[in-house]
Amino acid sequence: DSGVTQTPKHLITATGQRVTLRCSPRSGDLSVYWYQQSLDQGLQFLIQYYNGEERAKGNILERFSAQQFPDLHSELNLSSLELGDSALYFCASSARQGGNSPLHFGNGTRLTVT
Amino acid sequence: DQQVKQNSPSLSVQEGRISILNCDYTNSMFDYFLWYKKYPAEGPTFLISISSIKDKNEDGRFTVFLNKSAKHLSLHIVPSQPGDSAVYFCAAGSSTSGTYKYIFGTGTRLKVLA
Numbered sequence: 001d002s003g004v005t006q007t008p009k010h011l012i013t014a015t016g017q018r019v020t021l022r023c024s025p026r027s028g029d030l031s032v033y034w035y036q037q038s039l040d041q042g043l044q045f046l047i048q049y050y051n052g053e054e055r056a057k058g059n060i061l062e063r064f065s066a067q068q069f070p071d072l073h074s075e076l077n078l079s080s081l082e083l084g085d086s087a088l089y090f091c092a093s094s095a096r097q098g099g100n101s102p103l104h105f106g107n108g109t110r111l112t113v114t
Numbered sequence: 115d116q117q118v119k120q121n122s123p124s125l126s127v128q129e130g131r132i133s134i135l136n137c138d139y140t141n142s143m144f145d146y147f148l149w150y151k152k153y154p155a156e157g158p159t160f161l162i163s164i165s166s167i168k169d170k171n172e173d174g175r176f177t178v179f180l181n182k183s184a185k186h187l188s189l190h191i192v193p194s195q196p197g198d199s200a201v202y203f204c205a206a207g208s209s210t211s212g213t214y215k216y217i218f219g220t221g222t223r224l225k226v227l228a
Contacts, residue, residue: 042220056215102148105157
């Protein structure tokens with residue numbers, strides 16, 4: 001158990017809808033990362049937060065947004081969903097935002113857009 | 115532009131033998147490298163890391179080697195066990211504009227045959 005909790009585990013929704021994915025980092029970790037894994041693809045970096053502030057952006061679509069709250073949990077909001085957004089979404093946390101601090105992943109949320 | 119590449123999508127090894135998983139990177143600014151193991155329906159699990167100031171790091175059956183001049187790292191698993199069958203991801207990190215980003219490879223599926 002990595003200590004990172006993601007909810008829900010599975011989400012099925014229709015095109016055009018909006019969903020929110022939730023992540024609770026490991027106790028004490030200040031940094032939260034979101035990654036997307038499409039079928040047979042690697043992990044694509046979406047966005048990173050550190051202690052409530054956005055710190056880095058990757059290949060995140062404008063239809064997607066995220067935030068990290070004062071209690072350090074994070075939410076990833078996906079709107080105007082398209083079929084191609086179907087993927088596994090992983091959250092990871094680390095103790096620091098610097099190097100030498102490995103990421104610890106949750107078990108992901110599987111999003112299916114129909 | 116794939117900055118971190120795992121050119122072997124799959125690898126099969128006999129139980130008890132050595133498994134060698136390879137990873138190449140293009141960005142010389144990467145200074146921290148990690149290996150993750152992923153089972154189906156679970157998040158990636160951190161295995162081992164190496165800083166760019168080292169060329170080898172060992173943890174039990176797992177050893178990571180870093181060749182900075184070749185921009186290449188490898189993970190050795192000795193002896194391989196059937197429970198090691200999983201997808202292995204390498205990741206590389208660098209500091210950019212005061213924060214740290216990790217880029218993942220596309221993974222290598224290891225099958226250890228009993």
